[in-house]
Amino acid sequence: MPTFDLRTVLLMASVMPGLMALVMFSIGRTFPRTILGVAQWAQGSLLFSAAAFVMALRDAIPDWLSVVVGNVCIVGSIGLWLIGTQRYLGRVPCVRLIAALALVDAVSLSWMTWADLNPHGRSLCTNVILLLLFALLAYELLRYGDADSGARVVGSLFAFETLIASARVITLLQPVATNEGLYAHDRMQMIYLSSGAFMSLSITVGFMLTAVNRLRFHLEQLSRIDPLTGLLNRRALLSAHTMARETPRKSRRYLSLLLIDLDHFKRINDTYGHSMGDDVLVDFARRAVLALPPEAELARWGGEEFAVLFTCDTVDEPVRLARALQARIASMGSSSLPSYTCSIGVACLGAADASIEQLLKQADGALYRAKDNGRNRVEVALEVVDVTVSPMVEKAMKI
Missing domain, CATH: 3.30.70.270 (Reverse transcriptase/Diguanylate cyclase domain)
Structure with missing residues (x-):
């Protein structure tokens, strides 16, 4: 299997979501108030971009920044995507659950970095939390976004990412799992990081297209509805x-x-x-x-x-x-x-x-x-x- 420079992969993953976040921030300000969740999607994409950049500097910056802050920010970015998705779909955001998961991740990573060094445990903890968040996003979009083609596409992307995260967790649970760090050149690590970089761009683009599609539908409705009575025109x-x-x-x-x-x-x-x-x-x-x-x-x-x-x-x-x-x-x-x-x-x-x-x-x-x-x-x-x-x-x- 051909190898990739995983640090370069992470750096690429840090650039594109950040650019899409700026686009979403800019366009989202012009959206009507009835289209919710775009701000959280943009915030999550920007946070993901910053987290990927920090993690790409592993071994060049302190562990508390690259390991603890980087991974907790990744969890926070996916959590913001989930909040934005639930708001977009008219659902009640599970803010407390996301905050609890981020706190568990922060405490666990801190313990396994300074009190009891365990890189394998750190990776397992973060990936289990990400697996849960990916699964929740896939469920929300596919279950409640059935009338929205954009939501179904993004939901399918999260379903695919859920499968990748599941395979990663299963690999980490194996007793022969390697412990070579973030840039280990084993097959599963390369697939996991490469798919993550690809999905980060695809998902942020998908979020943007979903919001634009909702805006188009909103404008079509306005062109069909009498503003005073709410009846057809x-x-x-x-x-x-x-x-x-x-x-x-x-x-x-x-x-x-x-x-x-x-x-x-x-x-x-x-x-x-x-x-x-x-x-x-x-x-x-x-x-x-x-x-x-x-x-x-x-x-x-x-x-x-x-x-x-x-x-x-x-x-x-x-x-x-x-x-x-x-x-x-x-x-x-x-x-x-x-x-x-x-x-x-x-x-x-x-x-x-x-x-x-x-x-x-x-x-x-x-x-x-x-x-x-x-x-x-x-x-x-x-x-x-x-x-x-x-x-x-x-x-x-x-x-």
Whole structure:
């Protein structure tokens, strides 16, 4: 097996994580507060870089610095990665466990350096602690980061490092284990240090890519969500229509669109102020979500207009749903808000004709009739295509 200069390997391991830490510190400051853990990842990478540099100077600097401080800092850096990972995943960080492990490592290394010299025991102690931390990181990322591709990749890297650390611990437990120090040129030591250097770079890059991926998802969500009500915006509803149209084609179901307008909303703004008008919009969004089935897509279409898109088996369903929603809004809501009502236009088409333009044209026409006929009512589009008009729909058209 070819040999490497292990001191050079450690020096390489000290450079790249440090550079990535600086990148994470710089970019992380621009991240929204909802993306947690990046600071701890950067701190851990910087600490790892410093620890690897100190350990690379073994035999050139005092043992208390290269052995005790270096190894404890390695444990601390992995602990910071674990804290950052748990914060990123929305988990409670196990700070006390990490602090306890670092303390155990510091006390054990100090004892086996000055009171009872035992290099083999020092190596075993630190590697057992690192094995535990690697396993915890792999578990957290693979167990709770299943919806995050970046987290799964980094979790796989930690799972691999767990296997390497396990092999190292097993080797150290063997009675024939060598005791030639950090730069021993035995096979296991070379694999362990070389893989550690490679993994330190791969993991820090993985952390950075994971955070950037979360930022991209966050920005995509912002582009799809109305900031006031928290509902989908127009762009998101148009995207939902494209996906929903494929579903009814396969099962020959219908696609329905409800256009909803809050009655006399300008009067609310003029009488109570725009702040109260915003509160009314938020209240409508909250109450409408409770009145609609989970599969319905509710969006703020613009101003005081809202839209609901959903698939259905019969043309009666959107009429029943629209009436239930209209009645719920007309009932007394929050005592701190003025009472308000809504008008709803209903369109329902077979899949072949359910273009967004056709649905909007029909629902908009029905909504205008609802306003012309006195508001606070439901009207169904007269141009219903490819459906059998039921008595309920006929009744809704006449009321």
